[in-house]
Amino acid sequence: MEKNRYYHLLGRHLNTEILDSEKEELQAFKRSQRIDPELENIISEYWQQQPNFDQDFLNATYHIHLAKRSQNKPQQKIFDLKLIKTFFKKSIKWTSFAAVAILLFFLGRSWFSKTSYLNSKPNSSQIKKTNLGTKSHFFLNDGTEVWLNSGSTLNYPRQFNKNKREVQLVGEAYFKVSHKNNQPFYINTPNFKIKVLGTEFNVKNYEKDAWAETTLISGKIELNIIDKKDIERQFILKPKEKCILNTQSHAIMVNKIEKKVLQDKTETILENMNPIESILNDTTFVETAWLNNILSFDNQSFFDVSEHLKRWYNYDFIFENSKAKDVMMSGTFKNQSIDQVLKILEYSFGIKFEVKDKIIIVK
């Protein structure tokens, strides 16, 4: 009898239902030596163990359960009642027929709108165009930040496709593409097709320029270049690399870019007449200098420079002296008027200009 009392107490103890007075009693049993305390420890330990569920069985059952959940089966309750069951048997057929008809109607509508509406929809894509002499900074609706240099055109959809984001660029732009998994960003230019995987980079591909450039600042991009023979070549750019493509010969170079102190070489010459705001402290890449309103050349021909100036200031150049086209020059301008720039060029390279309306004649 005493032992039975002990089992009751132990049961209550394990189940945390034991009363304080009973606790004393249980302790007394332990001390009495009639009970092996080790056994109690084993049982307590066993009691604390969590049941070891068969996970494979549970996973399989959960699968079936989820399928059931997604069905959201409300009909079963309708069929529970025999009266309703027989009464509605025919009408259910009718409702399903109606459902099919409605579905067809909607399908037809959407098909109709796809074929005829879509092409004439004016807002399906947007064009951002910067005039010569102006620049633009804006965001696309996916959060991508774009700086569009002057004389450039960016064509982009108002709402991006779910699978990929695609834009068309002619000219120069700097992109800060917001990273999105499974939704790569593509930039199509006349010479490059760029696949982006969340990154910052500069693309330059003006129609008239002899060189098209893509410069990667950070991240990773994939360049696809289609040459004259329609052969596609693929490059993967690493950060701080620049791919230059000759649009005529389709020669391709990949260079490492370096941060440079953009030093205005004409500064010393022009010290007295035009105190240039010092930009010597800023180190930056020549390729992205335009973002900071800096016009920078690094050993480029005056013809190339004139194309830049044309876009930058919206002036046309006429070369009366074709030798001047080949003068190589390096230099940096920041926030300066076209008059100042021309004066600097005149002093440092001996090129003479005449300005008429919006036309610059090189003599």
Add this chain to the structure above:
Amino acid sequence: MDNKKIKDLLYQIAIYEDEYAYKQLFMNCFISLQNFGFSFLKNRSLAEEIASDVLLDVWKKKQYYNDIENPKSYFLTVVKNACLKVISKDKKLRLLPLHDVKTEFFADYGTKPNEEENNYFEVIDSTVSQLPEKCKLIFKMAKEDKLKYKEIASLLNISVKTIDAQLAIAIKRITEALIKVKKNEKIQ
């Protein structure tokens, strides 16, 4: 089944529609619920269906379940009521009263022996599996579902005294089995 854990999961489900929490809930409750259902129905697939329906309802009425004070007990009560409904509806099932059925697999269904090699635990496991059906059910509800005597009593429609007695029987048998094993060890 730990009530606090279940409450946390139900909160996650109600607030965030958290699929992961829902899976956790299923993994923690399903076997207990369907074993409990089986104790009434003696029909494995019916018991599974009822357990599944109970958990399905959680997803349908997330907010409602978030407010329940004692979800563990609530789930089991819903299972019990569903089972009784089935029994009263379908007399063809010819259900047998609890103590008449000796199904070896019932209590161990969906559970595996613990991998931890403990000779004593194995002895206890086998002793429990040989307990009378009702005693085994009460033992499992107390140990695995961590239900209070009162909760078990109302779920099984028996008195707290009976539960007390049944658990004492289970512990007595376990202790006796362990003593036997210990004696054998000493002899060896």
